[in-house]
Amino acid sequence: MAKPRVVVVGAGFGGFSCLRGLERKLPPGAAELVLVNPSDYHLYTPLLPQVAAGVVNPADAAVPLRGLRRTRLKPGEAIGVDLDARTVTVRDRDGNVSGIGWDRLVLAPGSVTRTFDIPGLKEHAHGFKTIVEAVYLRERVLAQLELADGLRDGAERAAYTTFVVVGAGLAGTEYVAQMRMFVRSALAAYPRLRAEHIRWIIVDPGHRILSHLDPRLSERALAILRSRDVEVRLGAVVDRLTADTVHLSDGTTVACRLLVWTAGVAAGPLVGELGLPMEKGRLVVGADLAVPGRPDVVALGDAAAVPDLTRPGSVCPQTAQHAMRQGHAAARNVAAGLGHGRARPYRHRDLGAVADLGGGQAVAAPFNLRVTGRAASAITGAYHLFALPAAGNRLRVAADWALAGLLSRQTVSLGLVPDAAAELSRAEQLSIRPPAERKPAG
Ligand SMILES: Cc1cc2nc3c(=O)[nH]c(=O)nc-3n(C[C@H](O)[C@H](O)[C@H](O)COP(=O)(O)OP(=O)(O)OC[C@H]3O[C@@H](n4cnc5c(N)ncnc54)[C@H](O)[C@@H]3O)c2cc1C
Structure with a gap:
């Protein structure tokens, strides 16, 4: 049989x-x-913010599928x-x-x-769910810093050094926190750029960041972002965007050339x-x-x-x-x-979430406790090493962290991901059918 x-x-x-x-x-x-x-790997997404910020090597967040010894991969x-x-x-x-x-x-x-019918969103926003997007966002930020460094016009330079992130969940908050640290450390490579030229703005329609966490941990994370001069705009949404301008529902207009969209899936x-x-x-x-x-x-x-x-x-x-x-x-x-063992319903009580904000700062809620600062950072690191499902990846990620603590970050941009490959629809295969086969909407 x-x-x-x-x-x-x-x-x-x-x-x-x-x-x-x-x-x-x-x-x-x-x-x-x-x-x-x-792909031939399992992506450990919680490390993507650190991939974007150049702390973790992209391949180290990718767990090879060939570790599944009895499974045939149909790519x-x-x-x-x-x-x-x-x-x-x-x-x-x-x-x-x-x-x-x-x-x-x-x-x-x-x-x-998840995208919405916001004019300009599909054309100009970038998602943050894949390795391609994480690598692209790192290189794009570096490319913008390079361009800004050569600009004399203050308004034009501001558009290149202003970065808007939409969505203050885990992906958006960790991205902005890690990237703000990365850019600050990279500034030494750009002689005409100063810290006050750089703006990071995070926008969320809700009334607190990291809303899945205990409100006191959200408050702590908010205080950390604000202490790093990140502008946090709560209760606001993006109304429309163009290649160089973002219009927010609070009536403000921001000149910016990179908007990262993490507002839901x-x-x-x-x-x-x-x-x-x-x-x-x-x-x-x-x-x-x-x-x-x-x-x-x-x-x-x-x-x-x-x-x-x-x-x-x-x-x-x-x-x-x-x-x-x-x-x-x-x-x-x-x-x-298939006749082996007994079925049971799925029941799992959340063990708590962690958010790594870089620079030894984190917030963590293991087993309903509230931990912040270096202790939370240690818990977050230990959690990722435990949860990564391959020993090789664990070792490499631990080595990446050790190197990041010892050496300054790499600021070269290898141009690995062309702009077109990082468009929202291309990078994340928003449709499973090629355009010609898609059913018209409605
Ligand atoms: C930047 C970022 C940070 C995050 N951080 C955290 C965190 O710290 N903690 C946390 O709990 N959650 C976090 N999340 C959320 C977490 O990644 C998701 O909840 C989780 O990945 C869901 O697992 P999944 O198996 O359903 O899907 P995924 O892990 O997304 O895997 C889906 C897989 O299916 C493949 N696939 C998709 N469509 C097809 C198709 N048609 N045919 C074949 N294969 C297909 C994809 O390529 C992928 O390999 C984060 C997410 C992001 C983007």
């Missing part, structure tokens, strides 16, 4: 931990494991799922399209940057095309992570609305911590469906 095939879509926190769990739980030969993912993007025929359609990087059958399907395609486009029930843009699943009425299809992570049994009536937040643990739960339940 043919072995059952489990196909996992996405090698993020959810998909990667699910496959690690399946490799442990299923006896050798019990099932064929296949992973569909566009490419899943562009469609036929639930009746039980097949996934995959397009590889050369555009070749092929199908693969499954007995169990695990959907973990994560999320993409939407489930990867694949799940929206399945014709299955959705909740707030995420695929509806039960507490067992299966799609209702389809025990052969499981979804998890940012793409799925997983009921939070610790807070009845709500769904789990879109965090790495939940995605990783849902991966373990999905592995247990899929293995149980």
Whole structure:
């Protein structure tokens, strides 16, 4: 009899931990494991702000998928799922399209940057979710400093040395905190630029930064940003933007040539095309992570609305911590469906979040405690080393941190990512179909 095939879509926190769990739980030969993912690595996103700031080498935040010894990688993007025929359609990087059958399907395609109908946003904003975007944003900032250094006109120079970040969640807050430190240390390389020429502005419609944390930790993080001269504009949104101007809802206009958009995420486009029930843009699943009425299809992570049994009536937040643990739960339940072990509903009480603000400053809430300063920074570092799922990456990241403490940051810009590759739609594959095949909106 043919072995059952489990196909996992996405090698993020959810998909990667699910496959690690399946490799442990299923006896050798019990099932064929296949992973569909566009890259050959799992990206440890919490380190992206440090990648952008030149603390962590980009490759060190990328965990090689070849560590999954019993899983076959099918490189490419899943562009469609036929639930009746039980097949996934995959397009590889050369555009070749092929199908693969499954007995169990695990959907973990994560999320993409959520954009809104703000004039100029898609054309001029940059997202911050991928390695390509992190490397681009670092090089773009350096390129702007280089240009600004040669400008005599004060207004023109100000546009190149003003950086706007939208969204004061983890990604936006850590990015602005780390980059502000990076640029300050890089200034020595630009003889005509001074610290007072540089402006960092973070904009958020809410009334506090890092709103998922205890309000006192948010306050502390806000005080740290303000002590570093970061302008924090709360209760404001972007009304429109052009290549060199941002118009905010508080009536102000900012001349700037780089806007980083981190204001929320939407489930990867694949799940929206399945014709299955959705909740707030995420695929509806039960507490067992299966799609209702389809025990052969499981979804998890940012793409799925997983009921939070610790807070009845709500769904789990879109965090790495939940995605990783849902991966373990999905592995247990899929293995149980194949006759190995027992299924259980997903239940996880948040262990608390951490935010690294660079320069030995952090805020952390382990097990509902409130920790700030160097102690929080140490907890944050230890947490990342523990959570990185490969020993090689742990060692390299620890070495990166040690070097960053000893040496000044690299300020060369290698021009690795062309502007076009970092456009929001290109960098994050906001659509799973090439433009010609896309259905018209509405
Ligand atoms: C800059 C940044 C910092 C963050 N910091 C933190 C933090 O400190 N703590 C925290 O808890 N969370 C953090 N997050 C959020 C966290 O990254 C997400 O909640 C988590 O990655 C979700 O895991 P996932 O498995 O659902 O998706 P992802 O980790 O996003 O993985 C999805 C995978 O699926 C692949 N994929 C997508 N579409 C397809 C397709 N059609 N076919 C095949 N493969 C596909 C992608 O390439 C990717 O490999 C951060 C996010 C960002 C962007």
